[in-house]
Structure formats: structure tokens, C-alpha cells
Amino acid sequence: MFVTARFEMSTAFVLLIASVAVGPAVGGDFNGDSFADLVIGVPYEDVGGLSGAGAVNAIYGGASGLTATGNAFFHQDSDGIDGAAEDGDSFGWALAVGDFNGDGFFDLAVGVPWEDVGSVESAGAVNVIYGGSDGLSSTGDQLWTQYDCCGFSPPEEMDHFGMVLAVGDFDGDGYDDLAVGAPFEDMGMTDFVGSVIVLFGSSDGLTDDGIWLSGDNTTGTSDANDEFGSALTTGDFDGDGFDDLAIGVPGDEISGEGRAGSVVLLYGDTAGLTYPVDGGLWHQDITGVHGAAEANDYFGNELTAGDFDRDGYDDLVVGVPSESVDTVTNAGMINVLYGTSTGISAARNAYFHQDNVLFGLSNEDDDRFGEVLASGDFNGDGYCDLAVGAPYEDHHFETNAGMVVVLWGGFGGISGAGAFIPESAMNGGSNEQGNYFGYSLAAGDFNLDGRLDLAIGAPYRDGPSGSPSVGVAYVGYGVSGVGADFGLDFANGDMFSQCNGITGGCDDHDLFGVALASYPRSTAYIFASGFEPGETSEWSATTGGS
Numbered sequence: 001m002f003v004t005a006r007f008e009m010s011t012a013f014v015l016l017i018a019s020v021a022v023g024p025a026v027g028g029d030f031n032g033d034s035f036a037d038l039v040i041g042v043p044y045e046d047v048g049g050l051s052g053a054g055a056v057n058a059i060y061g062g063a064s065g066l067t068a069t070g071n072a073f074f075h076q077d078s079d080g081i082d083g084a085a086e087d088g089d090s091f092g093w094a095l096a097v098g099d100f101n102g103d104g105f106f107d108l109a110v111g112v113p114w115e116d117v118g119s120v121e122s123a124g125a126v127n128v129i130y131g132g133s134d135g136l137s138s139t140g141d142q143l144w145t146q147y148d149c150c151g152f153s154p155p156e157e158m159d160h161f162g163m164v165l166a167v168g169d170f171d172g173d174g175y176d177d178l179a180v181g182a183p184f185e186d187m188g189m190t191d192f193v194g195s196v197i198v199l200f201g202s203s204d205g206l207t208d209d210g211i212w213l214s215g216d217n218t219t220g221t222s223d224a225n226d227e228f229g230s231a232l233t234t235g236d237f238d239g240d241g242f243d244d245l246a247i248g249v250p251g252d253e254i255s256g257e258g259r260a261g262s263v264v265l266l267y268g269d270t271a272g273l274t275y276p277v278d279g280g281l282w283h284q285d286i287t288g289v290h291g292a293a294e295a296n297d298y299f300g301n302e303l304t305a306g307d308f309d310r311d312g313y314d315d316l317v318v319g320v321p322s323e324s325v326d327t328v329t330n331a332g333m334i335n336v337l338y339g340t341s342t343g344i345s346a347a348r349n350a351y352f353h354q355d356n357v358l359f360g361l362s363n364e365d366d367d368r369f370g371e372v373l374a375s376g377d378f379n380g381d382g383y384c385d386l387a388v389g390a391p392y393e394d395h396h397f398e399t400n401a402g403m404v405v406v407l408w409g410g411f412g413g414i415s416g417a418g419a420f421i422p423e424s425a426m427n428g429g430s431n432e433q434g435n436y437f438g439y440s441l442a443a444g445d446f447n448l449d450g451r452l453d454l455a456i457g458a459p460y461r462d463g464p465s466g467s468p469s470v471g472v473a474y475v476g477y478g479v480s481g482v483g484a485d486f487g488l489d490f491a492n493g494d495m496f497s498q499c500n501g502i503t504g505g506c507d508d509h510d511l512f513g514v515a516l517a518s519y520p521r522s523t524a525y526i527f528a529s530g531f532e533p534g535e536t537s538e539w540s541a542t543t544g545g546s
Helices: none
Strands: 002-008 013-019 038-042 055-060 067-074 094-098 107-112 125-130 137-144 164-168 177-182 195-199 210-213 231-235 244-249 262-269 272-274 302-306 315-320 333-340 343-352 372-376 385-390 403-407 418-421 440-444 453-458 472-478 488-496 515-517 539-543
Touching: 038 094, 038 440, 038 472, 055 107, 094 164, 094 177, 094 515, 107 164, 107 177, 125 177, 164 231, 164 244, 177 231, 195 244, 210 272, 231 315, 244 302, 262 315, 262 343, 302 372, 302 385, 315 372, 333 385, 372 440, 372 453, 385 440, 403 453, 453 515
Parallel strands: 231 302, 440 515
Antiparallel strands: 002 013, 002 539, 038 055, 038 515, 055 067, 094 107, 107 125, 125 137, 164 177, 177 195, 195 210, 231 244, 244 262, 262 272, 302 315, 315 333, 333 343, 372 385, 385 403, 403 418, 440 453, 453 472, 472 488
16 A cells, blocks of 8 residues: 655645555554554453453454454463452553564553552552564563662552553664553652653563652652652654653642642653753643643643644643533643644643534533543544543433544644544444443554544443443544544444453453553654654645555
8 A cells, every 4th residue: 555645835845655564563563464453451350250350452453444353362360471360450451552672563561550569559560561473472571560660669558550651762762661650659758649650662672771750850849649640641742753751740739729730741862751941841820821720620630642733743732621611610621732843832722622612512510521532643634633532421411421522633733623423423332321432542543544543432331231331442444534424434433342252251340441552653654854843734645545
């Protein structure tokens, strides 16, 4: 398959022919067949009679998209997987995908935030399962706890190390690195300060040569209930070729307002990550950032990144799910902060909630718009788009039925144009009370057509025989245009559950789909070598093989 793209410049155009890689280099591809794959967390799966031990399913991509055939199933009692399944471990609560050993096969990090470490209750751990020609396997599996890395802080009760994960190549050495959040880490006698540990990749996979981050060595303050590391995302915000790390601190007190929330930025370089002299701390009392720091806004509760204006700099989206809009309590909103040659800037800051998108939604109490975020170029126009989960949305009189909104990227960034997607738009879906559709999101090019596809979790959906909260994951495939199909084709998409061919058993309260992961940078588009960050030009693209 080939991709043809035309840049429309002011004085000339450049015609590009870009071929899609045919080796094991496509983002999120565990088995090297050039199709991105999807991982689904089932953190309340019972394993061998152990309640809530947790598991993950890997579903592999192909020319027709994802297929249940050959799906893989892992838990801590799987042969070769380190650790042991125990009651309430919640293996699969968090997921992240990256190539940690640089072999071209992508690998999977699995958060086990309720893992007991020795006698330390719910200290948390992370399993790393490596990819190969046969997909994910237990060969080389690693188990990381705070005993095993960095020598900074030993495991403590209720740290929940592994509750949040993110991947990026921070030092530019070609190996992906893993950031692990422990948002309930205590420091001394101060509760729930939170921390993040970064493990660096190498030819042997992740190593114990890492970085420990907290408010103490970034902003200079660590306070009770900050919950530093509650959200993580990565992107190249300054266009220097090194991935940068954004850390959500939703419990941060700003201007005397408790839990107003903030985001801490660290920039990648050859040494790893550096907190900048200026521009490292962001919140709603920063000049130019929309809104005001208010108690219990939880700015930074969720994060994602993508290049929404196609200027060569990644942009940062910050979820503020408890923001009240006018008189509507906990309606929720998002802030979009754009990247520049010096990193994230307040210039052009945009904000969106359900009353200012351009397609007829309205704010309601406790919608918590912005609770879940994901990004990817779904319609193949070269601009990253934004998917926003609102799992607490009431729809057609069904309480907490849930909804997903897609906002299109374009010239100048996100404009508010987009579409809302209820569960009834899914192949096999219907709006039902308490399904929490949109509880999780992930993007990846599962059929290798150059457009990213969107997976959406509804983990509380009941099974076909009425089994409660079995859970499902839907997949809509990217299509050209932004019309009736939302730039995503859900009517001809897929629905996966452990009741319809996915390994694990159709069991009550498994919550299949609480977490989803692929690798959204699996894009077929290759920009002109002369394209410089900071240039924003309209372009059109046509793709074959759709």
C-alpha cells in the first residue's frame, strides 16, 4: 500500500509518495506482521478461584482489522509470568505499549497497583511482557516494584505503584522508556503526595537505571493529597526529537484552592528528563490558561497529547472533569495547550465543554466531560483528532449510559467541530443504564490503512444472558471524511467480549475493558524531509487499500 499526500503551500506544492513499513516497526505491533494490536485489561478477572486477581487479553490486528482468532490471555499464574495471582491484585488495571528493547516488536507494560510486595499491602507492581514473532510471550517477562528500581523509595502500604503508565523515548536513544505513577505514595508523615518513576529502555529491555520524580525535585513542593502522577502522557512538545513527559497533579492546591489541580512538564534530552526553568508548571491561574483555579476542579486528572494543528509540535490536552460550567456542577471541560519551539505555551489556549462544541450537546450535572482522553488521526487528513470519553453522561434517560465525543483537528488546531458517539452507534451496541460507555479509549491502526482506529470500553455492560458487568470493547475503523460516519465507521466495526470468542470466560463483574492500550503513533504518513516544525499548511491526502 502507498500513501500519496499533497501539501498546499502559498507558492508551491510538494508531492510525496510514502510507503508503509512492511517489517515489525508499526506502532503497537507485538508480532511483527505490520498491523497494530489491541490490549484489553480485565482487572477483576478471577484466576484459579482468586477474586479480582486480574488478567489481560491481547487481540491481534490484520487486513480486516482486529480478530478474536488467536487472541492471547495473560495473568500472574500464566506460565513464565512473574508474580502470583492473588485476591484483589487487579493485574491489568493500567496498560502501556512500547518497544523497550528496540527489537522492532512492541512490548506490554501491565500495572498491578494492588499487588502486595512481601508483607507490604497494595504497594503495587508492574509486569512487562515482551513481543516477538509469535506475539506477546512470557519469555523475558519482568516484574518491577519499588524495591527493584532506582533506589529512591521502598514500597509502602497503599502506594499503588503501577496505577498509571506512559511510554516515550525521553533520552532519544531509540529505546522506549516507561513512566510509572504511584499517586498515593507517602513521603515521611505526609500522605498521598505521589511520585513517578521512569525506567529506561535498553537492548536488554527496561533497566533499573531510572529517575524518581515528585514535587520535591520538580516544582519544589510536595503536599498532602497532591496525588502527583495520577495521570501521565508523552509527546514532543518542543519538536526537538526527544519525547517529553506531562504529569497530572489533580490534588494540587492552587492559590489556596484545594484540589484545583496542576500539570508538571519535564522535557526530554540526552540525560533523560529535565524540569525547565520556565514553563514547567501549568494550572488555571496561569495567565492565558482558560478558567480559574477552583476547589475540586481536578485540573490534570487526565492527559493526552497529539499534533492537532500539524505544525510539527505535539500539543497537550488536559482534562478538568470536575469543572463546573456556569451553574452546572461537575459538567467537566478540557484545556488544549499548544506546543511551540520552546515547548507548551498558553498562547492560543482553547477550551471545550459540551455547551461550546459545534454539534448540539449540553452540559449536565456530573457528566465529567474530559474524564477520559485519547488522540489519533482517525479520518486520515494528517491532523490529529481528539476523542473525549464522558462515561457518566446520561443518554436517552439512561443514567450513566456514557458517550464519546470526537473533536477534529485541523488548520489552526481543534475548533470544536466533531461528532458525539453513543453506544447505540456501535455494531451490537445499545444505550443502557450504567454501562459507562467511554470509560476507556485507545487508538491504533489495526488494519494498516493509514487512518487510526478507535477502541472504546464499556466495562459495566452486562453479558448476553444478563451476567452483570461482564464488559465489552468496541472498535470503530477510521474512514476518510467527517460526515455521517464521524470519520470512524462503527456500524461496520467490531465488538469484543469474553462472551464472544475472547479467552477468559463470560463471568460476572470481570469489567473487561476497564483499560485499553495500543500505540497511537502507528501512522502511515511520512512528512517531507524539508518540513520544519512551526509550519502549518493545509494539505489533502488520499490513501489506497482502504
